[in-house]
Amino acid sequence: MPQASSSRITPTVLIPLMNQETRTVLSLPTLPARLTVEMTAVLLNFTPEAIYILVSAKKLKPLGRTRPGAQKFFAAEEILRLRADIKWLSDATDAVCDWYAKKNRQSLERRTSNSIEQIPASAAT
Numbered sequence: 001m002p003q004a005s006s007s008r009i010t011p012t013v014l015i016p017l018m019n020q021e022t023r024t025v026l027s028l029p030t031l032p033a034r035l036t037v038e039m040t041a042v043l044l045n046f047t048p049e050a051i052y053i054l055v056s057a058k059k060l061k062p063l064g065r066t067r068p069g070a071q072k073f074f075a076a077e078e079i080l081r082l083r084a085d086i087k088w089l090s091d092a093t094d095a096v097c098d099w100y101a102k103k104n105r106q107s108l109e110r111r112t113s114n115s116i117e118q119i120p121a122s123a124a125t
Contacts, residue, residue: 018042031080034063034073043079044089050096057095059088 022038025031031039040060041048054060055072060082062072082088 031076033076035076035079037072037074040074040079044083044092046092046096053096053099054092057099059092059095 018038022036022042026039026042035043037048037051041051044051046054051060051072055062060074061078062074064073066072082092
């Protein structure tokens with residue numbers, strides 16, 4: 001087992017499903033002006049799903065006026081600026097954590113209400 005101090009964690013380790021095109025583009029000396037959701041996720045060290053959460057929380061703004069469900073692009077310059085902004089990273093991390101906490105809370109409430117509804121009336125008294 002490799003020691004944590006001797007091994008470096010790279011974005012390709014953190015997101016093992018990154019496709020070859022994304023890996024190639026991100027290894028170029030100059031990034032393209034527009035980044036896909038997957039490229040943005042790798043650069044910010046979030047999952048692609050978290051990028052959509054950040055868009056809905058208004059922490060990230062895609063380029064143009066994209067329709068819901070359409071492919072989103074982000075300005076490379078803005079993503080690199082945000083990547084260096086510790087306060088933004090903290091706020092973005094909190095927004096993703098809050099979204100998952102709310103989702104888990106709602107799921108628990110649904111399971112709890114479903115299990116209460118399944119108790120027969122004679123057992124409840």
